[in-house]
Amino acid sequence: MSGRRGGDRPPAHRRWLSAHGRACFEALGRLWRQPLASLLSTAVLGITLALPTALHVLISNLGAVGSDWQHGARITVFVRDDVADAALGEWAAALRSRPDVHRVETLTRAQALAEFKAYSGLGEAVAMLPDNPLPATLIVTPATGLGTAGVEDLRLALEKQEATEEVLLDMQWLERLSALLRLLEQTVGLFALTLAAAVLVIVGNTIRLDVAARREEIEVMKLIGAPDRFIQRPFLYSGFWHGLIGGLLALVLVGVALLLLQTPVERLASSYGSDFTLTGPGAPAVLAVLLGGCTLGLLGAWGAVLRQLRTVEPA
């Protein structure tokens, strides 16, 4: 065999791959053979990882709600009384050509009065007035994706126009929502760090108990010349599998929660005239949860196994 030219051992890279493959499946086999203990520890990990994942999904969805409402933000421009209807139409046409404007509706003074008469129920009282008290109005819808700052710039630009009497834009609640989302994002970051530390502790403790349970085996392995890396490897893979399965479980939990909440949220959104639907974590977040779980599992196992192996004799 060509692979045997170097003697009775495979080449170093094949030995390395073989040793990792063996340790990887041995660790998985141990999890499989202890279903209850494995289920408990991975369930704790899954719940721990599900909390920041769920918060991330919540923030993403709140962001989408904010963005949706921001797209629906309208700037109401009350026009001075001395501006003629023709000039109003020219102004509206000029505004429509702006890139930061999505739509412009015009409401002449006469139209405004007619609407008021029709919907206020005060038609007779209004008819008694000597003059039309209502101003002409432009209702400006900002372009999609303009953002809070862009909408504010557009408002200022409209305010500076000579024909403008007053501009109304209630952005305060959007700014508050935006600030709240930023605060939540930072809180989730801190929360995630704390829970990452918890995952390290959980995996570390699981591996510590595993090392203690297999102390005799480790002693024998050391006696017959197993290097530390050979002994450590299955424990590290055990941490890896715990993290991966915990991550998968976290995603399943978040997915189930989204499924349960989808209908009530859609019902609520539709009552506000929105077609908003909940969205899941997305591919980058899914990848982050799985990779994060694996990495934390490996790190937790590594810390625990290094510490524990030092206590096993012989050195």
Next chain:
Amino acid sequence: MVAGAQPMIHMEQLCHSYPGSGEVLSHIDFTLQRGEMAFLTGPSGAGKSTLLKLIACLDRADQGQLLVGGVNLRTLPRRRVAAFRQRIGIVFQSFSLLSDRRVFDNVAMPLVIRGLYPGDIARRVRAALDAVDLLRAERAFPLTLSGGEQQRVAIARAIVAKPELLLADEPTGNLDPALSAEIMHLFRRFNEVGVSVLIASHQLDLVRRMPCREIALEQGRIAAPAPASP
């Protein structure tokens, strides 16, 4: 290990003590030639096990020189200890077998650690089990075997990687006289094919039936002159 005329084990003025229990080994001078088989004898507490531990690098001597196969164990870096241990075979009184693994897997362990081809592992494990007459038990779990059989599995594990040196600490301590003699003859057979063997035993009647050098330890010192075998 360095092959050639170097002795398998060479120690000079070797001393060792444990915290709180004073000197366990005191100024030991001893040489085991390559291919030689010898017995370390003496009562319990004489220092036999400690000496074997030092030779297997399971512990480090406090003073003196200790060369095993040309390797200076007093200066051997920690990261090289595992590789050194792979070159010797060790047999313990308590067998030190893994009860949750089959006989085959127990014997295969030193070869798995070395990363041999699976086919070679199977071939060599079966050869080792055949040498101790336990091929039929390869799929059994250790605890289903008798004491003598378990010790033979431990010996198969010790010799499967073809060590140059075989160390045994009271290998017959848990066995009846007939089984003990059988195990000693097994060691003798491995010695006859060139493996250096050093056995610690307090069973003098058994030791003296073997045509081998005896090094008697008493309170951590060599009690009688211990000339190397010719």
